[in-house]
Amino acid sequence: xxxxxxxxxxxxxxxxxxxxxxxxxxxxxxxxxxxxxxxxxxxxxxxxxxxxxxxxxxxxxxxxxxxxxxxxxxxxxxxxxxxxxxxxxxxxxxxxxxxxxxxxxxxxxxxxxxxxxxxxxxxxxxxxxxxxxxxxxxxxxxxxxxxxxxxxxxxxxxxxxxxxxxxxxxxxxxxxxxxxxxxxxxxxxxxxxxxxxxxxxxxxxxxxxxxxxxxxxxxxxxxxxxxxxxxxxxxxxxxxxxxxxxxxxxxxxxxxxxxxxxxxxxxxxxxxxxxxxxxxxxxxxxxxxxxxxxxxxxxxxxxxxxxxxxxxxxxxxxxxxxxxxxxxxxxxxxxxxxxxxxxxxxxxxxxxxxxxxxxxxxxxxxxxxxxxx
Numbered sequence: 001x002x003x004x005x006x007x008x009x010x011x012x013x014x015x016x017x018x019x020x021x022x023x024x025x026x027x028x029x030x031x032x033x034x035x036x037x038x039x040x041x042x043x044x045x046x047x048x049x050x051x052x053x054x055x056x057x058x059x060x061x062x063x064x065x066x067x068x069x070x071x072x073x074x075x076x077x078x079x080x081x082x083x084x085x086x087x088x089x090x091x092x093x094x095x096x097x098x099x100x101x102x103x104x105x106x107x108x109x110x111x112x113x114x115x116x117x118x119x120x121x122x123x124x125x126x127x128x129x130x131x132x133x134x135x136x137x138x139x140x141x142x143x144x145x146x147x148x149x150x151x152x153x154x155x156x157x158x159x160x161x162x163x164x165x166x167x168x169x170x171x172x173x174x175x176x177x178x179x180x181x182x183x184x185x186x187x188x189x190x191x192x193x194x195x196x197x198x199x200x201x202x203x204x205x206x207x208x209x210x211x212x213x214x215x216x217x218x219x220x221x222x223x224x225x226x227x228x229x230x231x232x233x234x235x236x237x238x239x240x241x242x243x244x245x246x247x248x249x250x251x252x253x254x255x256x257x258x259x260x261x262x263x264x265x266x267x268x269x270x271x272x273x274x275x276x277x278x279x280x281x282x283x284x285x286x287x288x289x290x291x292x293x294x295x296x297x298x299x300x301x302x303x304x305x306x307x308x309x310x311x312x313x314x315x316x317x318x319x320x321x322x323x324x325x326x327x328x329x330x331x332x333x334x335x336x337x338x339x340x341x342x343x344x345x346x347x348x349x350x351x352x353x354x355x356x357x358x359x360x361x362x363x364x365x366x367x368x369x370x371x372x373x
Contacts, residue, residue, distance in 0.1 A: 043096040050092035053307030057086040060310045067323045076156040077133045085306035088122035091115040105191035109180045112191035117175045124167035131217045134224040142231045206275045214268045263305035266298035
């Protein structure tokens, strides 16, 4: 077979299809030990990861939606990040069920394309949302006087919309090549990226993933962060104090960005190594097993980012905690007000009833008095 399909061992990796050894219809690149891990250990972990992440991100989105105050620019971007994470986690149960069924995909070609494209859309949307957050911090702390007019909520909402369109467009190539393939030998249907061996489309896609999806946004974030740190240091030297609110908001941004880099960085490295194998800089046969396992592990570390982000909002986000406290106090006061209203109505009703009874007794007494006289 001259052109062999590249099949990813993990159904959830739309970005990197050659990390497994290419195989024909009758071979499988999975060892007995790895098969035990993927069918016994990973599925329950994925279900727990998905459920907890969905609950956390739902909580974050609910806080932003329920709170009556107008969202700030930074909060609009953070809510956009939470929405992207929520959508990614919605696809995890499909991947877990596929692992349980020995990588069988019974959900059809449409869901194969949709579910496995969500990870790419989430990746691009998340990284460029972090870029916009860094730029917003840069404008707020470095260009306060000259570019403050750019920090408008309308612009932030438009930027979020553009980011979703960008993520969708960048995921189109993977969506096109993602297909369901039926293996007659074991009668299983696989959801795979159907790239020809040494495909230029695959090579272009991976270079785009590394450059546009990682290196370029990281450079922008590093530039913004460096200028922010320098500006805060100069402000502290000149004025002798530092705004604690600006510091805490900046710490939250840095924490979210650092978590993203730690979670997605390993996957980007293995994607780059796979590209080196495709252009024959590295020996593909020698690196094949390492890339199989490395891409598996790094992929799960990557999606872990979507579950951990909401925890950062809670522990590092001062304003987020204030919103939660305000919602709690408001609901508690409403319940108290409702209870007081019920009590007051009860008192008034009792008073009226007793007054009517007293009136009836008095009238009856007067009637009896005049009748006797």
